[in-house]
Amino acid sequence: MTGFRQESEAGAVPRAENFGDALRTAIHRRDLTLDRIRSRLADRGVDISLATLSYWQQGRSRPERAKSLRALRELETILNLPSNALFDLLDPPKPRGRPLAPSGVTGTRLYGDDSPIRGVLGGSFERFNNGIVPMNLTESCTVDASRSLRLIRTMQVLRAVREDQDHFLVVHGVDEGDVMPTDIRVHSGRLGEVRVDHENGFLAAEIRFGRVLAKNETTIVEYDTVLGESAVPSRVHEHRFRNAVPSVLLRVRFDPAALPTRCHGYFRDSVPAAQKNRRRLLADASNTIHTYFPKCVPGVYGLMWQWK
Template sequence: MDDPVVSDPGTPFARALRAAVARRGLPLQRLSSRLAERGLPLSPATLSHWQRGRSQPERGDSLAALTALESILGLDEGELSGLLGPQRPRGRSVTPPESPAVLRRLYGTGSTQEAALGGAAFREFNTGLRALTVRDTLVLDESRCVRRVLVQQVVRASRPGVDRLTVVHEVDDPRSLPVDVHVRCGRLGEVRCDPAVSCAVVEVLFGRPLRVSETAIVEYELAIDDCRTPSLFHERSVRPGLRELLLHVRFHPAALPLRCHRYHRPAADGPRGRLRRVELDASHTAHLLPGRCTVGFHGLAWQWPR
């Protein structure tokens, strides 16, 4: 069974599904039978709930059925699944995942992010965007310092008119500021560096305002010079709705850590929990790919030999 959502027949997923079913001209009972023939039982009632915005596919069997449904309806793969909203908690009152209240619960008060952005900008910190996938790659040198950070994000607009992504990157050594930013997908906007909080605030422009539910891909690289402080960890904040997170750390062959582990903490001021050892691979890299992107901070940490 899929989790209930606030009934809204106007959600992008519900609208697109209704339109596709109408074009195909198949009754829900027939669609249910076609899915069953593929070993993917799904009741007409569930299909009706999807069309009316009363629920959405969120679990493995339902998502598999949705992929088959796209094929049956003559749609491209991902044409419907790409419109799914974030997983919703049960209950009547749902806080939007990009709301200021979620930001406050995640970062707390007096966070580095708030200090770097300023109070007004922090309250609007990407509030019109929902991250779908985030992939970070850190490249460390033989002095144990981060030299490059490569980032790729896929985001979706939750309201019309959003035209940029704002990111806050903390550096290990404030002397390495300012950083060089190279944007491969998108266009570089304003870059502000604040040595007092060891942060670089970077805007990546989409090139035009997005429509509701429209997605954008952002890809950029930070080049960090004059860093003299060895790196000890890398982490990412996760808001509700993130589907995939990949953290990838490349260690220099001449500077390998003694051990590396993954962790999660529910908020910026929370302790690290869910510690688990991570082994380096043949290329001297470690990575984190959580099966579920739980809200909070996911990270990799390592210890250096003395």
């Protein structure tokens, strides 16, 4: 069983890989002109131009602002689509305004004012890894037949933005019912100090490069986070960034004996913030889902799945 796609009684889900194709297919099925759709949106109190609707279905732009997202909700109804059928295909928001400084956002901005991770990181909480920025992250997770997340394999390309950088701090947190890592196995680099807060479910591990990086030098760290069997089925995997990242790839492979019924990728502005830009994900022939995020702003990028 692969794909995990289900049909809804509200109407067929357009079988498309991106938002523009799905919208165009849904409009074609309903045999509606853009002018008629614009008129129906206006009847519902949402004024969207014909040019905007045309750009959406061509994939030249996507809904981002509040009015556009409201229009998208109405479109799903007008086109007789299940709730979130189009929302699930939206990509994460594109960065706007000036590029962020290499220092990124503060720990408080990312984790929240009262995050218990402050106790693990101590004085470095606000600006941990301040001299290093990730250029690329690939993270592959394995969920076993017991529905437990058992292995997270991480590879990052890092760049020094200050002189004399010799280590990188890895932070891992677990939700209630999940288990703390049983081991951190470093393949590129060397494991240094490890700090653990079992009560709040956080671990911070130092990965040493083995040499001192000058400004603008790059290095690669690669490590496995090994976890035991959890008391409740795993349902989510996230990676959190204080800095903008050019490229992020997250993958989860499921045991053939335990396949989820529905999967999504999503983005959050911070740990306390609600999910947005949810996107439906389908499995490939190896029972693996993935989501790729280019030009990532600081925040939380995640995968979630539901069990039968």
